[in-house]
Amino acid sequence: MTEPLRVMIVEDEAVILMQIEALLEDAGHHVVGTAMSAGEAVALIPALRPELVLLDLQLKDGSSGLDVAHAIRDHDDVTVVFLTANARTLADHMEGAAAVIAKPFSEKALEGSIAYLEECVHRPPPVLDLPLGLHLAPAYQARLDRMRASV
Numbered sequence: 022m023t024e025p026l027r028v029m030i031v032e033d034e035a036v037i038l039m040q041i042e043a044l045l046e047d048a049g050h051h052v053v054g055t056a057m058s059a060g061e062a063v064a065l066i067p068a069l070r071p072e073l074v075l076l077d078l079q080l081k082d083g084s085s086g087l088d089v090a091h092a093i094r095d096h097d098d099v100t101v102v103f104l105t106a107n108a109r110t111l112a113d114h115m116e117g118a119a120a121v122i123a124k125p126f127s128e129k130a131l132e133g134s135i136a137y138l139e140e141c142v143h144r145p146p147p148v149l150d151l152p153l154g155l156h157l158a159p160a161y162q163a164r165l166d167r168m169r170a171s172v
């Protein structure tokens with residue numbers, strides 16, 4: 022790892038949020054903030070300036086991770102990754118997210134996904150193989166493929 026990722030976690034289940042936060046920090050990344058609802062996340066993102074947002078689809082107070090993804094989709098410097106057991110509910114374009122990590126996930130699967138995403142953010146295109154459980158959006162995959170072709 023060259024430099025830690027600046028990560029925001031948006032998850033309404035406190036135990037899952039704490040597990041993800043601990044795993045990221047153990048891997049040397051910096052969790053810049055957490056949120057449990059869409060409104061809270063959207064309000065925090067400009068000040069926290071995360072590079073990566075791990076985003077659950079169903080959030081507190083009946084809000085949706087889709088609202089967060091739509092609110093930040095024009096921020097080219099933020100990579101959005103959904104964490105969900107309901108990946109089939111996403112449109113093929115994944116609502117502007119780069120990827121989806123399928124729930125439930127093992128610690129090893131999440132670690133592999135974060136390592137891959139770190140390369141995507143800091144040293145694209147990644148040299149690591151796409152880990153099991155991480156599904157890239159077609160547009161994001163095409164972008165990585167174009168980068169590989171130009172190297």
